[in-house]
Amino acid sequence: xxxxxxxxxxxxxxxxxxxxxxxxxxxxxxxxxxxxxxxxxxxxxxxxxxxxxxxxxxxxxxxxxxxxxxxxxxxxxxxxxxxxxxxxxxxxxxxxxxxxxxxxxxxxxxxxxxxxxxxxxxxxxxxxxxxxxxxxxxxxxxxxxxxxxxxxxxxxxxxxxxxxxxxxxxxxxxxxxxxxxxxxxxxxxxxxxxxxxxxxxxxxxxxxxxxxxxxxxxxxxxxxxxxxxxxxxxxxxxxxxxxxxxxxxxxxxxxxxxxxxxxxxxxxxxxxxxxxxxxxxxxxxxxxxxxxxxxxxxxxxxxxxxxxxxxxxxxxxxxxxxxxxxxxxxxxxxxxxxxxxxxxxxxxxxxxxxxxxxxxxxxxxxxxxxxxxxxxxxxxxxxxxxxxxxxxxx
Numbered sequence: 001x002x003x004x005x006x007x008x009x010x011x012x013x014x015x016x017x018x019x020x021x022x023x024x025x026x027x028x029x030x031x032x033x034x035x036x037x038x039x040x041x042x043x044x045x046x047x048x049x050x051x052x053x054x055x056x057x058x059x060x061x062x063x064x065x066x067x068x069x070x071x072x073x074x075x076x077x078x079x080x081x082x083x084x085x086x087x088x089x090x091x092x093x094x095x096x097x098x099x100x101x102x103x104x105x106x107x108x109x110x111x112x113x114x115x116x117x118x119x120x121x122x123x124x125x126x127x128x129x130x131x132x133x134x135x136x137x138x139x140x141x142x143x144x145x146x147x148x149x150x151x152x153x154x155x156x157x158x159x160x161x162x163x164x165x166x167x168x169x170x171x172x173x174x175x176x177x178x179x180x181x182x183x184x185x186x187x188x189x190x191x192x193x194x195x196x197x198x199x200x201x202x203x204x205x206x207x208x209x210x211x212x213x214x215x216x217x218x219x220x221x222x223x224x225x226x227x228x229x230x231x232x233x234x235x236x237x238x239x240x241x242x243x244x245x246x247x248x249x250x251x252x253x254x255x256x257x258x259x260x261x262x263x264x265x266x267x268x269x270x271x272x273x274x275x276x277x278x279x280x281x282x283x284x285x286x287x288x289x290x291x292x293x294x295x296x297x298x299x300x301x302x303x304x305x306x307x308x309x310x311x312x313x314x315x316x317x318x319x320x321x322x323x324x325x326x327x328x329x330x331x332x333x334x335x336x337x338x339x340x341x342x343x344x345x346x347x348x349x350x351x352x353x354x355x356x357x358x359x360x361x362x363x364x365x366x367x368x369x370x371x372x373x374x375x376x377x378x379x380x381x382x383x384x385x386x387x388x389x390x391x392x393x394x
Contacts, residue, residue: 002054002076002141002154004069004344011156011178011323012352013165015149018174023068023146027172031062034171036078045082045129049163051171052076057139070342073144077164081136082129092121140164145349151176152348156323181230181322184356188363197367203228203269204375206235206382207296216298217271218320230319231269233362234299238284239378250357251364254308258358260284262303263316266292273297294382308354311347317355327351 003010020027032038036050037060053059053067054076067075096117101109109117128134141154142164151168153161165176177183189198205214219228238260240248247257264283267275276292283289283303293299299319306313315327329351332343365374 003074003143003152003348004054004341007326007328008154008348009156009323009325009327010143010152010154011161011321013151013153013176014179014183015144015151016175016177018172019149020146022071023073023144025064027073028062028064028067030171031067031075034167035060035062036080047163048080049167050078051167052078052139054141057137069338070345071145071147072345073142073146074345075142077140077142077167079138079140079160079163081138082132082134083136084125084128084134089121089125092124093117096120142168143345143348145345148349148352150179150352152352156325179322180227181233181320181359182224182226182228184322184359185226185229185363185367186224188360189367192364194363194367198226199223201226201229201367204232206293206375206378209379214269216269218267218269218300227320229363229366230322231298231300232366233359234302234317234319235293236362236365236374236378237358238293238299239374239381242284243377243381248358248361250308250354251360252357254357256306256308256354256358258304258306260302261305261314263301264289264299264303265301266297267300268295268297270296275300306351306354306358308350311350313347313351313354315351322355322359324351324355 002008031051031053034051036048036052039048039050041048051062052075053062054074055061057078059076062075067073097109097113100113100117101107104110104113138157138160140160143152143154144150145152153164155161155164161178165178168174169176185198186195189195202213203216203219205212208214216228216231219225237258241258241260246259247255249255260283261281262283263277263279265275265277266289273295276288276297278286278289278292280286301316301318303316304314306315311330313327313329316325317323318325329344329347332340332347334340334343365371
């Protein structure tokens, strides 16, 4: 049931205009109006996209009690595409040509016959597409949190996200903005009155000893793109947890304890030494992980274990998009099913809040006066031999 059971994966969107104060019957009616069974397409080549009620691939039973839980709207989006495999198209074309050229002395098709065969295949493709024989159905869970004006999309496909965003904006008459590490930094800088510091920021050269900016191949250098801060955030966490403490005090006064776990993906920001993915119980403790960052590679994705308010979360975090993958949430202790679902949504909110607060802690250091000291210490740490950096004794 999407976000209501099992591990969760998502990217987030902020509802920047048209956000409702609460959900009601009108939102259920919108889901029904734009449900997948009511959506029409102009051409069989176009995908069909519409809403689901959330339980399974064919669920169209929408309802207040079912879809509105704990100030959140839970539903699904299905994208249907009728794509005939290229190999089958080629086979049909050969069959058409064979029939048309049976009486040709040369055995070769004429230009007219080729066009006739092509048109026959196109007609057959349309017929087969209408029948649904080659239909592919993709389901994506959605959780819209009205309290924080955040929409969670359970998928990572760029095309699926784009199509879903268009549907959501059209159906609910809202405007959505994808939440990335750069957008989070902009939001924090605006609230903290640090916009000038953010605008003056550039990628760090962690291996250099001067203030020259570093290179980041996957960063396009656009003045409004600060997604490279997500890579620096993961490296900063690595340094802090390794040399200072595995516990950080967050801006709201709470504490979060963390560690890297299970997986770590790194890439050379200059495009010189490629990518590397390490899988282990604690990947940052392996020599190859240390060698990777000593050569200048930056983390692009990391498995994390986080504990806040006594609740443990396990997840994989993508640095630039801040997408969460395979997150394991704390189990609910509620006795009733409804309360368990409400707890589940609260835990999604708490995970999201914990990640944001950790990132805000980094932004305070990165764009503040403390960064010069942190950067110098990180450079010294990167020069050290494996195992030489030790946490202070408790």
